[in-house]
Amino acid sequence: MKSFAVAALALVAPVQAGLRFGCSSLTIQRIDPVVEPGKTPAAHLHHIVGGNAFNSTMEGDVGERATCTTCEMSEDFSNYWTAVLYFKHPTNGSFHRVPVTNNAALARGTTGGITIYYTQFDFNKDNLQKQPIKAFQPGFRMTVGSPTTSSLAQANSHIGLRYNCLQTLVNRGREMVDFPDKPCPAGIFAVHHFPACWDGKNLDSPDHQSHMYNTITRDGFTNAPACPASHPVRMPQVTYETVWDTTKFNSMWPAGTPNPFVWSFEGSSGYGTHADYMFGWKGDSLQRAMDKAECFYDGCGAIKKQTMTVANKCTVKDMVGEPIDGCSWHEDAIFERQQIWVYGQILPTVV
Template sequence: MQWTAALLAAAALAPGVNSAATLRFSCAQLVVDRLDPLVNPGMIPSPHLHQVVGGNAFNVTMDHELHDQATTATCTSCMPTEDFSNYWTAVLFFRARNGTYKRVNTMGNGLGYTASNGGQTVYYLSSGKVTAFRPGFRMTVGNPAFRTEAQARQNPSLQFTCLDSPMTRTGYRYDFPTTPCKAGIMVTVRFPTCWDGKNVDSPDHQSHVAYPNGNSCPASHPVAIPQVFYETYWDTRPFNDQSLWPEDGSQPFVWSFGDPTGYGNHGDYMFGWKGDALQRAMDANCQSDLFSDNVNCPTLKLQSIPDTNKCTLPRRVHEDIDGWLKELPGASMQNMS
């Protein structure tokens, strides 16, 4: 199956030979807001809009020495009830021919999670023994300033797929699809799988982690960690009428930070699993079903997708993000290069 081949290719990015764990689950939309406690801590509003899933302890400031999602959150929008981590990406917008913008909604993954109120599918993959993250661990991947394919290829695990159906797992690309996508656009974000073993963060939020060299972690980052992997389904179907697209036929989508190319694709992660729950799941080599909502991991406590939909946060920044907008939220704070 194309899906299986693609998933095994993703798992192969982690050190080792044989895939040991494929933990896959749905996280419903927690909030869409202009906050970024990792890159812009304490700033309200942050320069651009994000879509966030996970524990409801997400806040404008989340100092890793003081803030532990596992003890401060009261619910999670993810299926494992012990996962209060936060996972977030930028937000996709449609730019109409008349220059106005409309926010694109996320939707549940068509391979088992259609009941989810948007959000994204989260994976934890391993190839052999891995060490789960420590409390306070956080990281980013990608660079919102990238505008060329050469730059984007520095992070080969951040890609787009034009979905002909929910099953589509071919035609990966680094920029936005240039033709209408029948079943929406899937955006994948895969994080590094090697850690320096010391720091739960770094000034750039990336230097403490690295991708492996082949099947081995580099000496500078010797500890194998689970690969965190997001799939986000963006419901671009309402915008498939090309009479609304730019007159020159160019693609009409833009990230919330002003990127019309897609090359600035990036993701943020803050670990928030309770106790040893993630380590247990990795040690148990959990293998979630790929075509249903069955997480298939007896060591974890799970909730239904309808229950994940109940965990939400009110927006802190009160601005119009749902109508037809003359400019992107936070445009005046952004470098629109």
């Protein structure tokens, strides 16, 4: 387990390699073009950032179709998304959507969104394990985690899918497998590390995961061992960091009571945390960055950046047309519609 202080020390090492940048929120909708392509609405609500080619059916070269992006890297039209966090009121059972706030050190003007990493060798490059880094190809997609994860043992096996109870935006504390068990002074921090070894053949797989392989055995930004023969191609390790601003709900969480936060799918624990990735970098822009041996944060001198004022103008239309901020169990007309994305299914008692 790594604290923020340890990770911060790694950032000053002379062998830094990779990208770190922010993407403002693009949209919050019940759409998932990877797991449920063409289904509108999908089973549960997602928080999406990135390019404006996002829709329920995404195939081929996303980077060629998109015309704008909410990301600081102006050549990145990829889409990145996770489930949405809700506060379930412990007294009246009402649901309230938790807003996303900026991570520390993001570009000025970033609005909510997600912090994105593309690391070549995590924070410390090991020459003995060095492999060439190949950028993703048009049409590539993958997921990590699963909303069906329901046990601690299963959650522990999802390396790099963790939470922090933020003391401040720069003091994260320890990593945890489940939601915090007490209010967090600065919010709940969720991180999603994707695997970095590709089978070299498939842009996707039936489970959206088996075409990739994770050689990391510890949580956090740690050096990844060499890729196996079954998945021999080293790709950038993609990581998301999202800060959920739970602070306004702290006063409504009675001391000693269970965690009141839930994801926008069935389940009351944080074990089911998951994320989706759809590659959409323009041309060879990501490969240019990965070919830079030692750089960090700045686009590696190979990628064009845009101000977040420009990025924040990028939008997509509402393709589902439903309220997303929450509902009360007692508001039956709304509940019948809303519980689909709160729980991922219609309960048998509702007709």
